[in-house]
Amino acid sequence: MARQVIHHEYDAVIVGAGGAGLMAALEASKRCRVAVVSKLYPTRSHTGTAQGGIGAALGNLEPDSWEWHMFDTVKGGDYLPDQDAVEVMCREAIDVVYSLEHMGLPFNRTPEGKIDQRRFGGHTMELGKAPVRRACYAADRTGHMILQTLYQQCIKQGVAFFDEFHLTDVLVSGGRCAGVVALCLATGELHCFRAKAVLLATGGFGRMFKVTSNAHTLTGDGCSIVFRRGVPLEDMEFFQFHPTGIYKLGILVTEGARGEGGVLLNGKGERFMERYAPTMKDLAPRDMISRAIYREVQEGRGVDGKDYVHLDLTKLDPDVVERKLPDITDFVRTYLGVDPVKELVPVQPTAHYAMGGIPTNTNAQVVADAKNSVLTGLYAAGECACVSVHGGNRLGTNSLVDIVVFGRRGGRHIAESVGKMELPPLPSDALSRSHEEIGRLTSNLGGESAAAIRTELQQVMMDRVSVYREETGLKEALATISTLRSRYRKVEVEDRSLSYNTELQEALELGYLLDLAWATTVGALARTESRGAHSREDFPKRDDANWLKHSLAFATDGNIKLDYKPVSITRFQPKERIY
Amino acid sequence: MQIRIKIKRYNPEREPKEQWREYAVEADPMDRVLDALHAVKWQRDGSLAFRRSCAHGICGSDAMMINGRNRLACKVLIKDLKQPITIEPMRGFPVLKDLIVDMTRFFEKYRQVKPYLINDTPEPKTERLQSPEDRERYDDTTKCILCGACTTACPSFWANKEYVGPAAIVQAHRFLFDSRDHGAAERKPVLDDTMGVWRCRTIFSCTDACPRGIQVTKAIGEVKKLLATGGPPPATAVPKPS
Numbered sequence: 119m120a121r122q123v124i125h126h127e128y129d130a131v132i133v134g135a136g137g138a139g140l141m142a143a144l145e146a147s148k149r150c151r152v153a154v155v156s157k158l159y160p161t162r163s164h165t166g167t168a169q170g171g172i173g174a175a176l177g178n179l180e181p182d183s184w185e186w187h188m189f190d191t192v193k194g195g196d197y198l199p200d201q202d203a204v205e206v207m208c209r210e211a212i213d214v215v216y217s218l219e220h221m222g223l224p225f226n227r228t229p230e231g232k233i234d235q236r237r238f239g240g241h242t243m244e245l246g247k248a249p250v251r252r253a254c255y256a257a258d259r260t261g262h263m264i265l266q267t268l269y270q271q272c273i274k275q276g277v278a279f280f281d282e283f284h285l286t287d288v289l290v291s292g293g294r295c296a297g298v299v300a301l302c303l304a305t306g307e308l309h310c311f312r313a314k315a316v317l318l319a320t321g322g323f324g325r326m327f328k329v330t331s332n333a334h335t336l337t338g339d340g341c342s343i344v345f346r347r348g349v350p351l352e353d354m355e356f357f358q359f360h361p362t363g364i365y366k367l368g369i370l371v372t373e374g375a376r377g378e379g380g381v382l383l384n385g386k387g388e389r390f391m392e393r394y395a396p397t398m399k400d401l402a403p404r405d406m407i408s409r410a411i412y413r414e415v416q417e418g419r420g421v422d423g424k425d426y427v428h429l430d431l432t433k434l435d436p437d438v439v440e441r442k443l444p445d446i447t448d449f450v451r452t453y454l455g456v457d458p459v460k461e462l463v464p465v466q467p468t469a470h471y472a473m474g475g476i477p478t479n480t481n482a483q484v485v486a487d488a489k490n491s492v493l494t495g496l497y498a499a500g501e502c503a504c505v506s507v508h509g510g511n512r513l514g515t516n517s518l519v520d521i522v523v524f525g526r527r528g529g530r531h532i533a534e535s536v537g538k539m540e541l542p543p544l545p546s547d548a549l550s551r552s553h554e555e556i557g558r559l560t561s562n563l564g565g566e567s568a569a570a571i572r573t574e575l576q577q578v579m580m581d582r583v584s585v586y587r588e589e590t591g592l593k594e595a596l597a598t599i600s601t602l603r604s605r606y607r608k609v610e611v612e613d614r615s616l617s618y619n620t621e622l623q624e625a626l627e628l629g630y631l632l633d634l635a636w637a638t639t640v641g642a643l644a645r646t647e648s649r650g651a652h653s654r655e656d657f658p659k660r661d662d663a664n665w666l667k668h669s670l671a672f673a674t675d676g677n678i679k680l681d682y683k684p685v686s687i688t689r690f691q692p693k694e695r696i697y
Numbered sequence: 698m699q700i701r702i703k704i705k706r707y708n709p710e711r712e713p714k715e716q717w718r719e720y721a722v723e724a725d726p727m728d729r730v731l732d733a734l735h736a737v738k739w740q741r742d743g744s745l746a747f748r749r750s751c752a753h754g755i756c757g758s759d760a761m762m763i764n765g766r767n768r769l770a771c772k773v774l775i776k777d778l779k780q781p782i783t784i785e786p787m788r789g790f791p792v793l794k795d796l797i798v799d800m801t802r803f804f805e806k807y808r809q810v811k812p813y814l815i816n817d818t819p820e821p822k823t824e825r826l827q828s829p830e831d832r833e834r835y836d837d838t839t840k841c842i843l844c845g846a847c848t849t850a851c852p853s854f855w856a857n858k859e860y861v862g863p864a865a866i867v868q869a870h871r872f873l874f875d876s877r878d879h880g881a882a883e884r885k886p887v888l889d890d891t892m893g894v895w896r897c898r899t900i901f902s903c904t905d906a907c908p909r910g911i912q913v914t915k916a917i918g919e920v921k922k923l924l925a926t927g928g929p930p931p932a933t934a935v936p937k938p939s
């Protein structure tokens with residue numbers, strides 16, 4: 119059966135229907151014709167799994183200010199975030215949270231009926247003096263409620279959705295973006311969307327690691343596809359490991375559990391975080407706690423000599439656990455058979471969040487070089503983008519802020535710009551890459567298995583490119599990735615059917631992961647310092663003189679070339695990072 | 698250990714009829730059924746089609762019938778199931794391929810109840826206030842992940858596909874009992890109808906099926922009562938703006 123091709127024209131196409139994509143769609147569709155293309159049905163997006171909260175200095179329970187939020191974000195990111203962008207985010211966070219409430223988001227409430235707020239790692243009052251209640255939350259399903267609320271509003275507004283359409287290419291012609299190509303999963307048809315503006319909101323890529331909190335579908339599709347089209351990827355060496363993943367499964371236990379009073383214990387029952395972060399203790403930033411857990415394990419203080427520690431929630435009021443953390447209580451009971459009210463929960467660091475991604479400015483426009491030149495018509499927002507507001511390490515609750523603030527800004531900028539623009543011409547070979555890639559995977563014979571390659575990739579990334587890194591290990595990882603990439607050329611998809619060919623889809627996704635793992639490892643090997651989540655055993659100190667800069671990885675003729683660009687520093691000069 | 702798993706396969710591009718296939722794969726008792734499906738897909742037959750994403754019961758992708766009951770494959774453990782484990786698609790929607798069903802009608806019904814906050818009063822500068830008690834009244838129904846397990850376990854729905862179904866009523870409940878919502882009158886025609894809440898025969902299959910532990914039948918009962926008494930209950934304790 120031949121693969122049909124169908125053509126569409128829109129003012130704007132938004133790829134991805136998580137928090138970033140839906141927020142952009144809501145804004146843009148107020149003033150222009152928008153299509154949302156998503157490989158998942160929108161409410162299945164990974165934003166729905168976010169648990170703990172969205173940070174905004176509302177000051178509903180304690181004094182707070184956006185400047186303090188800004189300081190915490192910059193310090194949490196180990197001074198790598200661009201401070202102009204962080205300022206935009208922390209100021210607008212307040213307004214965007216009210217706006218979500220007006221849309222109907224069911225936040226938990228204070229006795230006065232205001233949005234309730236709780237503590238979260240790295241969020242402080244008065245520039246580091248003490249933890250502050252800044253995370254606005256809806257039980258431990260804040261992301262679920264954001265995703266549902268935004269989708270509800272999109273329905274109300276009549277946004278056009280193309281559900282279960284998998285992006286296969288982003289079209290660039292004459293130095294600007296001209297549209298996208300997507301595979302309709304139900305029919306196997308290719309759809310070509312010609313558009314004045316494209317916003318990518320395809321989420322993260324935690325699936326390149328073996329133990330991760332990320333969904334099976336988080337494979338960095340948008341990042342890899344534009345990387346192949348010559349757009350650089352920024353700060354790829356910074357990947358966050360969240361300290362409390364459920365042992366072996368990687369399923370997340372929110373930092374909110376520690377915000378409510380939970381503590382970490384090593385194999386000897388000691389509160390080891392007191393030694394690593396005397397002020398913030400168990401609410402220190404994630405990179406520090408993940409390293410502390412690795413150290414405890416290395417020095418023989420893991421539980422039963424194994425590679426995990428305990429999260430203790432037994433000292434909390436059982437009612438607080440059941441009411442404020444119902445979902446994670448359910449996860450722990452379901453998947454471990456452990457009752458967190460009475461028993462200790464085994465946890466280990468889990469690959470969680472990509473700080474790096476597609477470089478953008480504060481209007482979510484993609485900037486394609488070290489001079490921040492705008493690639494007209496192309497936008498990115500959410501976890502796939504790098505503005506950069508998270509720098510070397512993201513603070514908890516700041517991704518939900520990032521996706522709604524910059525999703526909204528991107529949507530607005532598109533709405534303001536497309537009126538003045540013509541529909542760009544499609545390149546003559548618009549469909550050829552998609553045809554070629556799908557054709558190769560479905561015609562290879564007697565070849566390699568995508569599942570086997572993926573397993574090897576996830577293992578080497580976990581062993582060599584996770585919480586601690588050093589030169590020999592990184593070189594080993596690079597060699598393995600290079601072998602896996604050549605084996606990937608021979609991957610055979612046995613399913614030749616058009617409808618719901620999920621084997622083909624998984625093979626495409628593996629291709630994206632291989633690209634991103636490669637860029638991550640190249641960036642990690644080059645950066646000879648330790649900053650935020652990037653921790654080199656052979657270069658344990660932060661080196662501002664040489665490395666206070668963003669990396670840009672370009673794909674050039676089968677190689678990766680690195681370039682660098684400066685960090686925007688407006689209010690806070692780099693200092694040592696102590697908690 | 699080795700486990701046996703029987704899957705109802707269907708691929709209309711290859712074979713017009715559905716057929717049962719049995720597979721033996723390695724699995725740990727603590728593994729999820731989803732892990733076993735992946736083992737089949739990744740080691741035995743790549744063409745096996747099912748939806749999944751989060752793998753921990755939050756995205757609502759993988760509702761299917763497991764040993765005769767609607768469950769999420771990622772939320773049932775192997776150790777809790779009798780073997781051979783039988784797996785088939787949810788009942789009541791057209792099957793497209795293997796375990797993938799066409800959810801179009803499910804989402805049409807969802808849209809019919811106007812699943813969004815209706816409140817045309819001017820937005821205040823900060824949040825609209827809501828007391829914790831009023832927030833609590835619709836807490837249960839905010840958990841819904843639109844997986845479809847309830848609707849496709851409902852005998853009333855199997856008997857009449859025009860029935861709006863438990864999942865849509867759960868969504869309506871979430872707004873009808875939200876003190877900020879003014880949309881009761883707009884939603885009434887769909888709900889207060891023989892194909893609306895009155896089709897429910899209180900069989901409780903939906904409540905048994907719901908992977909989020911939502912008291913679905915109770916929520917439907919509350920919506921029935923609201924329609925019978927002619928309006929949403931007054932807000933219990935709306936706090937005074939300070």
Ligand SMILES: Cc1cc2nc3c(=O)[nH]c(=O)nc-3n(C[C@H](O)[C@H](O)[C@H](O)COP(=O)(O)OP(=O)(O)OC[C@H]3O[C@@H](n4cnc5c(N)ncnc54)[C@H](O)[C@@H]3O)c2cc1C
Pocket residue numbers: 133134135136137138139155156157158159160163164165166167168169170171172173260261283284285286319320321322331332333336339340370372470471499500501502514515516517518519521
């Ligand atoms: C378990 C967990 C808990 C978290 N908790 C918090 C928290 O409490 N606070 C916080 O701030 N952050 C939290 N985060 C992080 C945060 O949830 C995510 O970073 C954020 O939701 C990402 O949103 P997004 O819109 O960028 O992408 P996603 O929500 O991941 O959406 C990606 C979208 O892209 C689409 N897509 C992907 N590839 C393609 C393709 N090829 N073609 C078409 N569409 C495609 C998908 O269908 C999906 O709709 C958490 C993350 C996890 C994993």
Ligand code: SF4
Pocket residue numbers: 840841842843844845846847848863864867906907908909910911913
């Ligand atoms: S009510 Fe429960 S079973 Fe029904 S769709 Fe929602 S989550 Fe699924």
Ligand code: FES
Pocket residue numbers: 748749750751752753754755756757758759769770771772
């Ligand atoms: S895979 Fe998300 S609910 Fe099962």
